[in-house]
Amino acid sequence: MDRYVRQEIFIGKKEQKKLEKSKVVVIGLGALGSLTSELLVRAGIGEITLVDKDKIEIENLQRQHLYSEKDVGKYKVKVAKKKLCEINSNVIVKVIVDMLNEDNLNVLESDLVLDCTDNFEARFLINKYCVRHKIPWIYASAIRDKGNVLVVKNLCFNCVFGYRKTFEKCASVGILNTITSLVSSVQVNEALKLLTGKKYEKELLRFDLGSNEFTKVKVSKKKNCEVCG
């Protein structure tokens, strides 16, 4: 029996084949990146590249999928690769033990880039490269019990958010594992649509698990943007 049969019935055989030929890059292997990469590997994408420089700490285990107590002190991407290959040996898993920077931006060369970072500096780097090389990417963020997802295709992150620095950190204000799991699921859901050529979400999605308000915000390109203008 085909391992993807339940998914294939829903998305179609041709679409499943498209997934199996696609190459995705995940930047950041924390709460978002670890679940996002697991969902993609289970869904049967062809190749995934994981980029992160951090080692696993005990406080990560509250929300970061793929990691266990015995993994504390090891590199996230190395542990993630081992787990992901155990889950699905058909998928090619590549790792880069480094943070994304000006010198390794060509790692973003792929069908789709998934932002699972926790800062705007990295997102503007991703945006600059992806806009120039016309690579679609999906912004995802979560803090406290709130989250955001935006598909950046024929769009520009700088137009929507302007240049800003990350002002709040999960380390100081906290984060629930429920919001990161929700945001990852939505991010991967949009990724599956993009990779199989289906209609994707064009608006900014906002989730608030405190009030259970899920909202959509219209976004557009701006004139005279320093990145895409």
Ligand SMILES: [Zn+2]
């Ligand atoms: Zn722009």
